[in-house]
Amino acid sequence: MKKIEAIIKPAKLEAIKDALAEAGIEGMTVSEVKGYGKQQGHQEVYRGVSYQVEFVPKVKIEIVVSNEEFLKQAIEIIKDKAHTDKVGDGKIFVLDVLKTIRIRTGEEDTEAL
Amino acid sequence: MKKIEAIIKPAKLEAIKDALAEAGIEGMTVSEVKGYGKQQGHQEVYRGVSYQVEFVPKVKIEIVVSNEEFLKQAIEIIKDKAHTDKVGDGKIFVLDVLKTIRIRTGEEDTEAL
Amino acid sequence: MKKIEAIIKPAKLEAIKDALAEAGIEGMTVSEVKGYGKQQGHQEVYRGVSYQVEFVPKVKIEIVVSNEEFLKQAIEIIKDKAHTDKVGDGKIFVLDVLKTIRIRTGEEDTEAL
Amino acid sequence: MLDTGNTAWMLVATAFVMLMTPAGLALFYGGMTKRKNVLNTMGMSFVAFAIGTLVWVIAGYSIAFGEGDFIGTGKIMLNGITDKTLSGSIPELLFVAFQGTFAAIAVAIASGSMIERVKFSTFCIFSALWILVVYAPITHWAWGGGETLNFGEMDFAGGTVVHINAGVAGLVAALILGKRAKADAGVKPFSPILAVLGAVLLWFGWFGFNAGSQLASDGVASNAFLITNVAAAAGAIAWLLAENIMYKTPTLIGGASGAVAGLVAITPAAGSAGVDGAMIIGLVGGFVGFISVNKLKNLFKVDDSLDAFWVHGTVGIWGSIATAIFIAPYLMADDYNMGSQLVSQIQAILLTIVYSAVGTAIVFYIASFLGGGARVSEDDESEGLDESTHGENAINL
Amino acid sequence: MLDTGNTAWMLVATAFVMLMTPAGLALFYGGMTKRKNVLNTMGMSFVAFAIGTLVWVIAGYSIAFGEGDFIGTGKIMLNGITDKTLSGSIPELLFVAFQGTFAAIAVAIASGSMIERVKFSTFCIFSALWILVVYAPITHWAWGGGETLNFGEMDFAGGTVVHINAGVAGLVAALILGKRAKADAGVKPFSPILAVLGAVLLWFGWFGFNAGSQLASDGVASNAFLITNVAAAAGAIAWLLAENIMYKTPTLIGGASGAVAGLVAITPAAGSAGVDGAMIIGLVGGFVGFISVNKLKNLFKVDDSLDAFWVHGTVGIWGSIATAIFIAPYLMADDYNMGSQLVSQIQAILLTIVYSAVGTAIVFYIASFLGGGARVSEDDESEGLDESTHGENAINL
Amino acid sequence: MLDTGNTAWMLVATAFVMLMTPAGLALFYGGMTKRKNVLNTMGMSFVAFAIGTLVWVIAGYSIAFGEGDFIGTGKIMLNGITDKTLSGSIPELLFVAFQGTFAAIAVAIASGSMIERVKFSTFCIFSALWILVVYAPITHWAWGGGETLNFGEMDFAGGTVVHINAGVAGLVAALILGKRAKADAGVKPFSPILAVLGAVLLWFGWFGFNAGSQLASDGVASNAFLITNVAAAAGAIAWLLAENIMYKTPTLIGGASGAVAGLVAITPAAGSAGVDGAMIIGLVGGFVGFISVNKLKNLFKVDDSLDAFWVHGTVGIWGSIATAIFIAPYLMADDYNMGSQLVSQIQAILLTIVYSAVGTAIVFYIASFLGGGARVSEDDESEGLDESTHGENAINL
Numbered sequence A, B, C: 001m002k003k004i005e006a007i008i009k010p011a012k013l014e015a016i017k018d019a020l021a022e023a024g025i026e027g028m029t030v031s032e033v034k035g036y037g038k039q040q041g042h043q044e045v046y047r048g049v050s051y052q053v054e055f056v057p058k059v060k061i062e063i064v065v066s067n068e069e070f071l072k073q074a075i076e077i078i079k080d081k082a083h084t085d086k087v088g089d090g091k092i093f094v095l096d097v098l099k100t101i102r103i104r105t106g107e108e109d110t111e112a113l
Numbered sequence D, E, F: 001m002l003d004t005g006n007t008a009w010m011l012v013a014t015a016f017v018m019l020m021t022p023a024g025l026a027l028f029y030g031g032m033t034k035r036k037n038v039l040n041t042m043g044m045s046f047v048a049f050a051i052g053t054l055v056w057v058i059a060g061y062s063i064a065f066g067e068g069d070f071i072g073t074g075k076i077m078l079n080g081i082t083d084k085t086l087s088g089s090i091p092e093l094l095f096v097a098f099q100g101t102f103a104a105i106a107v108a109i110a111s112g113s114m115i116e117r118v119k120f121s122t123f124c125i126f127s128a129l130w131i132l133v134v135y136a137p138i139t140h141w142a143w144g145g146g147e148t149l150n151f152g153e154m155d156f157a158g159g160t161v162v163h164i165n166a167g168v169a170g171l172v173a174a175l176i177l178g179k180r181a182k183a184d185a186g187v188k189p190f191s192p193i194l195a196v197l198g199a200v201l202l203w204f205g206w207f208g209f210n211a212g213s214q215l216a217s218d219g220v221a222s223n224a225f226l227i228t229n230v231a232a233a234a235g236a237i238a239w240l241l242a243e244n245i246m247y248k249t250p251t252l253i254g255g256a257s258g259a260v261a262g263l264v265a266i267t268p269a270a271g272s273a274g275v276d277g278a279m280i281i282g283l284v285g286g287f288v289g290f291i292s293v294n295k296l297k298n299l300f301k302v303d304d305s306l307d308a309f310w311v312h313g314t315v316g317i318w319g320s321i322a323t324a325i326f327i328a329p330y331l332m333a334d335d336y337n338m339g340s341q342l343v344s345q346i347q348a349i350l351l352t353i354v355y356s357a358v359g360t361a362i363v364f365y366i367a368s369f370l371g372g373g374a375r376v377s378e379d380d381e382s383e384g385l386d387e388s389t390h391g392e393n394a395i396n397l
Ligand SMILES: Nc1ncnc2c1ncn2[C@@H]1O[C@H](COP(=O)(O)OP(=O)(O)O)[C@@H](O)[C@H]1O
Pocket: A007, A034, A035, A036, A037, A038, A039, A040, A056, A058, A086, A087, A088, A089, A090, A091, C026, C027, C028, C029, C030, C062, C063, C064, C065, C102, C103, C104, C113
C-alpha cells in the first residue's frame, strides 16, 4: 500500500475530490497547511507598513491506495486537476504504508480501503 | 520504529488518549482534519437551499512507537476506543520511521520516545 | 529522498525557517497541531474550577529533502534552533519517501525539490 | 415651537437607525455569507451608509422633501435650512438626518441580493444613483408632499417606501447580475453569532425606525415601540416553530430572520395597530418569510443571495396589506373604511414595485457601465472578494 | 400629564434594557461557553426575550401590575390601555414595554445555570411559565400594588425582584437538571472577546435599567446613572485585583464579571445611594462575586454552569442589604430608620428566595414533562448542542 | 430650571459616549492587533474606562471643573453636589458623568500607541495619573473656568482637549516605551470585522460626544448631529478613495479609519460648521489621516502601534484649524474675526502639545517606576500578552 501526500492550492480541492471519486478512489483525508517554497508569498501593506507574507495557505490531501494502479491514477488526476502552470501549484509525495486497518470492522489492508 | 496515523471521530480522542496513557504510551501529536469516505457527510438546508456536506470533521492522531509490542497495544486500544460500529469510525495506517530525535536532549530513536 | 517531520514549539518556527532558507532548503509545509507528551500541559483555573490542559499547541514542519547531506543539515538546524532545554521542545522524525513530483512541471524526485 | 423632549427622542432615534446599517445589517448579512466574502458583504452596508449620507444631504433630501408634485426641488445642499428651522416640533436638520438613515438602509438591504459577485465600485455608484433616482422619488410620493402619486396609503415607517422598494431592487439587481458560480452548492454561513448580533441590533435600531417615525415622544410613539417589539418577538417564534416542524432544527439564523420578518411586517402598521394586531402581523410575517425563503424562492431562478426580496419584499407586502386590516380601536379614524384603504395600499404597492423594478434596472445598467462591469472576474469570485477586492481576511488565526 | 422629556428618556431606557438580553447576555454567556454550545447558549437568551415579550403582554403584565393583593388581574392582553393612558407622566404602554424587558432578562439570567445540557424546547416552555408563575407575582408584591407581601423593602431597580430571584431560579434548575457530563473537567471559554462585549452591552443597557427605573429624566435618574457607572467600574477593579492577588492573572472575563457584579450590587440602591456609597457597594460587590465564584461555589455540588446564582444571587443579597446602609444624605427620608429597613430588606430577600425556589422547582418539572425531558441525550451533549439541537456551527472557518 | 428633554438627551448622550471606550475603541483597536494580543488590547480600553470613571469622581472632576484659574478645586468626591444641583438645565451629577466619559476615552485612545508591549499594571497606574495630571488641567483651561491659559479657542467637543491631547500622549509614551520586537515585520490584524464594528460603535457614540456637548436637545445639537454624520461619511469615502488610488485595494480597516478621522476632524467644529463645511472638514480629515498613517509616519522612528497620533493628533490639528475657517453663516457671531480666531486655535494647539508631551513623559516614568517597569519581558512579548498577562486566549476553536 502507498500513501500519497499532495500539497495543493486550496481552490483545487473540490475538482480533485470529484475526479478521484469518479475514478473510484473514495477515501481521503484533508488538512489545512501553510506552505513555504519558491512561491514567495506576497507583499502586503498594512497601515503604511509593508511586509512580506511568506507562508501561503495550502491544502494537504492524504490518500492511501492499495495498489500501483490506483496510485498511478490518483497521481495523474492530481497532476491534471491541480495544475495551473503558476509557481506554487504544489508537490506530490509518495510514501510506503505497512498496514491499514478499518476501525469499524477490523478489516485490514486492501479490504480496509 | 513505527508510526501510527489514525483518523478518528473527534469525540473519541479523549478516551483514546486516556487509555494510551494508562498503557504507558505517552506521546502523541493530534491535528484536525476533514475526512471524505464512505460516510457520505450529510444533507444540510440553509435558507431553503439544500446541499451535501461531503467533508466530515475528523481528528488525526500520530504516534511513533519504538517496538512491535507498543505498536500492537496502541492499535488495539485505538480499535477498541474509536469503535462505534457506525460508518466513519476511521482508519489506522502504519508507516515506517527511520529515525527519531528528541530535540531537547539530542537523544535518538528508542531513547527519544 | 527523506521526509523530516518535526514537532516544535510555535515560537521557534520563524527562526528555523530563516536558518533553513539560508542553508538553501527552501521548501517546507507547516501545520498547527496539538501535542501530548512529557510536557504535561498546565493547570488552568476558569471561574473557580481548576483543570488540566493536556494538549499543548505545537507546530509540525514537514520537509522533504533529496539527499543525506540536506537531511543532516536540516536536522542540525532544527535541533539548534528549536532547542530551549525545557521539556516540550519536540521531536524530529525521519521517514522514507518513494517519489516526489512537482505538480507545476511534472518534474520528479530530486528535480522536484 | 421646538419641544426638547421630542427633539431628545429624535436625536436618539436617528442614532438608533444609523446603527442599523453599518452595524446591524453589516453583521446580519456578513454572518450569513461565505467566509471568504464576509468583509466585502459588510463593506457594502458600510459604504452604502457613507455614500447614502452624503448623497442625501447633497440632493436626496431635496428630491424627497422639497416642493413639487412628482419630484421635490429647492433644498439642494440643504439650502435655506438653519439650526432654527423646524419640522413640526423638532429642528429640520434633525429630520434631514433621520430621513437620511432610511435612504441608506434601503440600498444596503438591496445589497444582500448581490453579494459574493457584484463589483464593489459598481455597487458604490449604484448606491448613489439608486437613492437619487429610485428611493427619493418614491419617498416624495409617500411622505414628501407628492400629490398625484400619493394614494392615501398608510405607511407609517416605510413598509412600502423602504422594504418593498429595497426587496424589489435587490431582486432586479440579482436578476441582471446572474447567479453566483456555485449558487446551488449551498453555503456554510460564516457565523450565526454575527448574524444574530446583527439581527438584534436591527431590532434595537428598529425602535428608532418605527417609534421615531412619529417624530415625537408621545403615546403613539410608545404604542409603536411596544408593538414593534411584540411583532419582532412573534416573527422570531413563528419562524422557529416553522423550522422545527419542517426540519426538526430551530436555527439561530432562523430566529434572527424571523425577528427581521416580524419587524418588516409591522413597519407600515406601527402607527395604527394595537398589541393584538401586532401579534398576528408578526406571527404571519414570520411565517410568510419562512415560506418565501424555503419554498417560494425555489420556484424562481434568481440568485437573490441573502433573500432581500424574500424577506423584505414578500413580508413587506403582507405588512402593507395587514396595516389596513389590523387597526387598534383607539387609533382608528371615525370614518375609517377598510375597503377603500385596502385599495390605496395595493395601489401604493404596485406603484412601488413597478417604479422600483424599472428604475433599478436602468440605474444598475448605468452603474455597471460606469463601474467597469457588474461582476468581478470568475477567478476573483472563486478566490473570494475579501482577498481579491480588499486584500483582507475576515479573521487571521 | 404626559411629559415629552420623561417619555423620550423612557423610550430609550426601554430600548437599552431590551438590548441587554438578546445581545448583552447572549454574548456574555455565549462567550463563556464551550465552543460547541455557543449558539445554543445565545439562543436561550434570544428566545427568552422573544417568549418573555409575548407572555408579558398577554398575561404577565396583568399579574404583575393589575389590581389585587396577592396577584394582579384585569389587564390581560393590556385590556383597557390605550395610547392616552398614562403611568405617571409617561404612556402606560411604554411602562408595559419597559417592565417586559425586566421579565425577559430575569429568565435569561437563569438560563446561564442550565446551559450545555438543558433541552431547548423545555427551556422555552420553562421561560413562559416561570415569568407567569414566579416572576410576575414577585414583581406584584414589590412594585405592583401587592400589600400583604410587601415589606416596605427598598428595591429601586430590581435587586430582589430580578437578580436574587433569577439567581435562585438558576440554582434550583441546575440542581434538578444535574451536572454536565464533564462538569469538573473545566472549560475553555469560546471567546473572551464576546464575553467582554456582552458585559459592556449589559453595562450600557443597565443605565436604562437603573436610571430608567425612576421613570423620569430628572436629578434622581441622573444620580442613578452616575452611581451605576461608578459601581460597575468599582466591581470590575475589585474582581481584577482579587484575581491578580490570587492567581497573578487578571483576566478579561474577570473584569467583565466584576462589572456585572458591581451592577447587580447597585441595582436596588440606584435610587438612594450617593457616589461614595456606590463605590463601596461596587467594590464589595465585585469582591463578593469573586469569592462566590472562586470559593463558595466549590462547597456545593450544584453545576451552576455560568454562575447565575454565584453572581446574581449572592451579590444581589449583598446589594439589597447595602441599600439600607449606604444612603446619600440628600436622598434620605427625614425619619429614616436603618434598623427597621434592614429587617424589611431581609424579609423581602427571604420571601424571594423561598418563593422563587419552590416556584421554579414546580415550573421546571412541568416544563420538563411538557418538553419531553429536562436534558438532551448524552450523545447530543457530547456532540454539542449547537450541532445536535440547531444543526449549526458557531463559526465556519 | 431642569429641562426634562435636555436631561433625557444628556442621559442618553452619556451612555453613548460610555459605549465608545470599552466597546467601540476596544473592538476597533482589538481587531487591528495581532491575534496573540487582542485581549490585552481590549483590556486596556476596558480598564481605562473603569479606572477613569473612579478617578474622575474622586478628584478629576474637581480639578477640571472646580473653581480656580490654573487648576480647579473644591469638588473632591463631588463634594456639595446633590441630585438638585444643576449645570444649566441638567443635573450637575449628569454633567459629571458625561465629562467623565471624555476623560476615560482620552487615555484609552492613547493606549493604542503602546499595545503589544506595555505592562498592564503600568498602564493602569498611568491611566489614573494621566487623567489627573494631564487631562483634567487641560480640560480646566479649555472648558472649566481657567482664564490665563484659555485663549478663546473654539473647541466644541474636544478636538484639542481629547484628540490632540491623546494623540500626543500616545506618541510620547510610544517613544519612551521603544519599539515592539518585530515592529517592522508588519501585522496581520486579528479581524477587520471587529475593527469595523468598533469603528461603527465609535461613530454611533460620537453622536453623544458631539451633539451631547451642546448639553441640550436643540437646533445646535441637531446641527452637530447631522454634520458629525456627514463628516464621518466623508472621511470614510476619502480614505477608501485614497487607498484605491495608491494600493488598488480599498480596505475595510481603511474605511473604518477614515470614518474615525472624519469624526476627529469635525469634533471641535461640531457646534459651528454647516453641512458644506463638514463635508470639506471630513474629506480633508480622511485624507490627512491616510497620508499621516501611510507616509508621514514612516519619516519617524516611533512605533505608535495603532497610530493614535497619526489619526487623533494630526487630524485633530487639522480639525482645530478648520474650525476657525468653516463656520455656517447661521452660527457665526456678528463680529467674528477669522484671523484672530486662527491665532487662538494655534495657541491652544501648541499649549496642548507642549503640556501633554511633558506631562505624559513625567507621568509615564512615574507609572513605570510604580508598575515595576514599562514593558513586559521579551519572552512574554513573543508569547503574546493575552497568554502571558491574562492567561487567556482570544478564541478557543
Ligand atoms: N521540500 C519540501 N518539503 C515539503 N513541502 C514542500 C517542499 N517544497 C515545497 N513544498 C510545498 O509545496 C508548496 C509549493 O511549492 P513551491 O516551491 O512554492 O512551488 P512549486 O511546487 O510550483 O515549485 C509549498 O508551498 C510547500 O507547501
